[in-house]
Amino acid sequence: MTTNVQAPTKLFYEDVQVGDSIPKLVKPSLSHIQLVRYAGASGDFNPLHTDPKFGEMIPGVGGIISHGMLIMGFVGQMLSDYVGPLALRKFGVRFKGMTRLDDVITCTGTITEKYEVGGEGRIAGKVQAADQNGDVKVSGTFVAALPRRTEGDNSHGYA
Amino acid sequence: MFDKSKIGQSFPPFTIEVERGKIRELALAIGDDNPIYQSREAAQAAGYSDVPLFPTAPTMFTFWGNTKMVAQLVSLGINLMGVLHGEEEYEYLAPINPGDTLTGVMTLVDGKTRQGQGGTSMDILTVEIRYTNQRGQPVLNAREMIIAR
Numbered sequence: 001m002t003t004n005v006q007a008p009t010k011l012f013y014e015d016v017q018v019g020d021s022i023p024k025l026v027k028p029s030l031s032h033i034q035l036v037r038y039a040g041a042s043g044d045f046n047p048l049h050t051d052p053k054f055g056e057m058i059p060g061v062g063g064i065i066s067h068g069m070l071i072m073g074f075v076g077q078m079l080s081d082y083v084g085p086l087a088l089r090k091f092g093v094r095f096k097g098m099t100r101l102d103d104v105i106t107c108t109g110t111i112t113e114k115y116e117v118g119g120e121g122r123i124a125g126k127v128q129a130a131d132q133n134g135d136v137k138v139s140g141t142f143v144a145a146l147p148r149r150t151e152g153d154n155s156h157g158y159a
Numbered sequence: 160m161f162d163k164s165k166i167g168q169s170f171p172p173f174t175i176e177v178e179r180g181k182i183r184e185l186a187l188a189i190g191d192d193n194p195i196y197q198s199r200e201a202a203q204a205a206g207y208s209d210v211p212l213f214p215t216a217p218t219m220f221t222f223w224g225n226t227k228m229v230a231q232l233v234s235l236g237i238n239l240m241g242v243l244h245g246e247e248e249y250e251y252l253a254p255i256n257p258g259d260t261l262t263g264v265m266t267l268v269d270g271k272t273r274q275g276q277g278g279t280s281m282d283i284l285t286v287e288i289r290y291t292n293q294r295g296q297p298v299l300n301a302r303e304m305i306i307a308r
Contacts, residue, residue: 041181
């Protein structure tokens with residue numbers, strides 16, 4: 001069994017400042033095919049996300065809506081691009097609105113804190129995903145552990 | 160309306176093997192074509208020892224791993240028709256690698272019923288799933304809040 005190690009990262013603890021923006025991620029407009037594909041990958045086959053007739057019957061839904069977890073996945077993609085997947089220590093979101101077909105989701109984020117835990121450099125931030133009208137679908141927070149410039153590239157940094 | 164006496168109850172453990180192909184499938188379904196999720200070779204070329212876990216991959220552990228989840232939620236007394244997902248949070252405690260076998264235990268950690276207008280009510284439940292690997296090491300905690308009307 002190999003142990004996965006943190007890949008050489010371009011982002012170091014020293015490089016991040018409170019108030020920095022995370023490079024935003026704009027996703028292609030949401031398609032029915034993507035929901036079907038995401039259902040298969042995730043294992044969440046709730047008909048609310050795959051069968052338009054089912055959504056019509058639910059008051060307040062009226063048609064097909066995205067899995068909230070797909071939108072969290074979009075935010076996860078932004079964080080993966082920013083810090084790398086193995087740097088994440090915590091990632092949580094609140095689902096605030098329904099995402100519908102053809103919505104264009106943009107993920108954004110800001111660094112809110114820098115601190116140390118047992119000598120490990122950590123950053124915390126807030127993130128969100130909103131549609132083309134600025135309606136927020138998902139908002140949340142994350143914590144990531146970042147290597148320092150003085151450390152070797154292979155530190156995976158789990159405290 | 161859910162059964163308050165169930166707060167604190169844990170369900171029987173389930174196991175799930177972490178598969179490289181499922182990580183790739185999830186990343187592609189989300190639209191993330193980063194090569195590190197596509198193959199071990201590409202991950203190694205980027206400096207990883209194997210395909211890393213996509214940040215929201217734990218959702219697959221729940222849906223594909225815990226095949227009794229729907230029956231377990233129903234046993235709490237909630238109405239699954241029109242259930243909404245309120246919150247999701249992951250705490251990543253140690254690396255999770257392809258080939259690992261994870262054991263998850265789901266616990267109902269909190270729950271309340273809110274009365275609405277006209278005699279309607281909604282249940283707000285928080286469940287936590289704690290995952291350990293084949294060496295018994297805690298690797299991930301997943302918490303989710305669901306709203307059942």
